[in-house]
Amino acid sequence: VNDFNEKLSSIVGRENVIVDLSSRKQLSKDFYWYSPVLTDMLDDKIADYIVKPSNEEEIKGILSIAVQNKIPVTVRGAGTGNYGQIIPMDGGILIDTTRMNRIIQIEDGSIRVEPGVKLGLIEKKLREGNQELCIYPSTFIKATAGGFVSGGSGGIGSISWGNLWDGNVLELRVLTMEENPRVLTVKGEEMMNYIHSYGTTGILTEVVFRTTKRVEWKQCIASFSNLENSLIFSEKIAKDSTIKKRSISTCEWPIPSYFQPLEKVIEPDKHIVILEVEDHSFELVKSLVSEHEGTVTYEIPPSNYQKGIRLSDFTWNHTTLWALRANEKMTYLQGSFSLDSYLEQIKLIKEKYKDEFYNHFDWMRSNGEIIPQQIPLVRYKTKEHLSEMISFCESIGVKIFDPHTNLLDKGGWEAYIDSVVQKKNENDPYGLLNPGKIGVVTDLVKG
Numbered sequence: 001v002n003d004f005n006e007k008l009s010s011i012v013g014r015e016n017v018i019v020d021l022s023s024r025k026q027l028s029k030d031f032y033w034y035s036p037v038l039t040d041m042l043d044d045k046i047a048d049y050i051v052k053p054s055n056e057e058e059i060k061g062i063l064s065i066a067v068q069n070k071i072p073v074t075v076r077g078a079g080t081g082n083y084g085q086i087i088p089m090d091g092g093i094l095i096d097t098t099r100m101n102r103i104i105q106i107e108d109g110s111i112r113v114e115p116g117v118k119l120g121l122i123e124k125k126l127r128e129g130n131q132e133l134c135i136y137p138s139t140f141i142k143a144t145a146g147g148f149v150s151g152g153s154g155g156i157g158s159i160s161w162g163n164l165w166d167g168n169v170l171e172l173r174v175l176t177m178e179e180n181p182r183v184l185t186v187k188g189e190e191m192m193n194y195i196h197s198y199g200t201t202g203i204l205t206e207v208v209f210r211t212t213k214r215v216e217w218k219q220c221i222a223s224f225s226n227l228e229n230s231l232i233f234s235e236k237i238a239k240d241s242t243i244k245k246r247s248i249s250t251c252e253w254p255i256p257s258y259f260q261p262l263e264k265v266i267e268p269d270k271h272i273v274i275l276e277v278e279d280h281s282f283e284l285v286k287s288l289v290s291e292h293e294g295t296v297t298y299e300i301p302p303s304n305y306q307k308g309i310r311l312s313d314f315t316w317n318h319t320t321l322w323a324l325r326a327n328e329k330m331t332y333l334q335g336s337f338s339l340d341s342y343l344e345q346i347k348l349i350k351e352k353y354k355d356e357f358y359n360h361f362d363w364m365r366s367n368g369e370i371i372p373q374q375i376p377l378v379r380y381k382t383k384e385h386l387s388e389m390i391s392f393c394e395s396i397g398v399k400i401f402d403p404h405t406n407l408l409d410k411g412g413w414e415a416y417i418d419s420v421v422q423k424k425n426e427n428d429p430y431g432l433l434n435p436g437k438i439g440v441v442t443d444l445v446k447g
């Protein structure tokens with residue numbers, strides 16, 4: 001063990017190999033605890049070494065000795081993933097990329113970065129130069145470029161630009177898990193073998209994101225007494241191509257009651273829509289709010305955008321976080337509802353599950369289609385009850401992406417899994433990269 005430690009130290013420097021137990025425990029975790037199912041399963045997993053390289057050459061060196069010694073390697077960015085993606089199932093080395101934090105090049109329409117750069121910094125630099133990211137997760141202040149591409153999906157901006165795989169990643173530089181790691185430049189369709197693949201097919205050393213022209217965003221909250229009105233209003237904004245928007249998040253009461261920092265502006269029993277819209281469309285948005293019997297109850301001007309209170313901190317999976325902070329025995333699901341029948345779908349769910357299911361939509365657009373996507377809060381009873389709820393949702397046409405599994409192919413990625421496994425075999429012939437995260441591979445190993 002000491003010998004191996006020496007080898008790692010000779011590559012990255014002694015101060016960048018972490019072996020003490022409490023740091024290893026802490027860095028081996030992400031937000032898997034959102035799920036009671038994953039908590040039971042993953043609580044005791046821990047890396048043997050945490051290594052913090054500062055450049056691609058150092059990662060090559062780490063991979064090379066890991067392959068020689070058949071030691072598993074997992075990568076971590078900021079560790080904000082929700083499905084235990086960075087949790088090393090078989091110990092081994094956890095590569096922390098946060099020292100690889102250089103912005104390499106900004107061009108009109110793109111930005112090239114190292115994997116450990118925080119998305120918040122990328123967005124800040126872009127806005128200073130009159131551009132912005134097309135999409136970023138609500139965790140952007142902490143989350144890294146490599147972690148978003150390998151573990152995330154979409155977020156703020158997805159209502160206009162779709163998910164990661166809708167053209168928002170332009171190029172990747174990837175290292176393979178071989179004794180002599182190859183450097184690959186990956187573009188186009190081939191990127192589907194790396195995007196949202198939990199770092200099982202290669203290690204990203206550079207990411208190129210699509211960027212767009214900076215917009216002056218106004219944030220606001222519209223409140224409604226009637227849930228259906230709040231949803232029809234949200235749908236109208238989502239569909240209206242004359243209104244530029246970055247985010248539409250619809251939360252059924254009592255979800256807004258969990259948003260502690262917004263306490264003063266949340267009205268009891270009101271369902272809310274959290275919006276980011278272009279400043280000069282705001283008057284139009286306001287008139288649409290009134291048309292749907294709602295009221296704008298909070299506004300943040302563009303001059304305070306991404307400063308102080310950020311309304312994105314109450315959207316996407318942040319919504320779940322506030323409920324957990326309020327000590328609610330809640331967990332969550334992720335699902336795509338149908339645009340032509342989502343009102344009927346939520347009626348059926350409410351009839352069956354009542355206050356065990358609270359609607360939270362983050363509207364998005366993928367392949368040109370508007371999708372009423374949800375991260376609903378659900379009351380947790382047992383694993384079986386949760387599975388039954390998932391089955392019920394699917395029986396009425398809601399596509400659920402199960403967040404209570406650490407397996408890529410069980411969490412909604414089954415359509416891509418054959419291609420990902422083929423790429424994994426090519427790039428990682430000994431199955432050492434983030435092992436235990438692909439169900440079909442794990443089943444094969446178990447025999």
Ligand code: FAD
Pocket residue numbers: 030031074075076077078079080081082085086097115136137138139142143144145146147148149150151152153154155156197198199200202203204205315316317318319321434
């Ligand atoms: P990590 O958690 O560190 O890693 C994620 C995955 O990427 C892991 O499998 C890891 O092994 C792999 N990885 C990291 N770096 C590399 C690399 N260089 N090469 C290969 N593999 C790598 N996600 C969304 O998509 N949208 C949201 O709006 C969103 N909101 C969230 C809100 C909250 C409150 C929380 C807790 C999570 C949310 N997430 C969301 C999930 C997560 O925050 C994001 O996906 C985030 O971008 C992950 O970045 P990270 O740096 O923390 O990645």
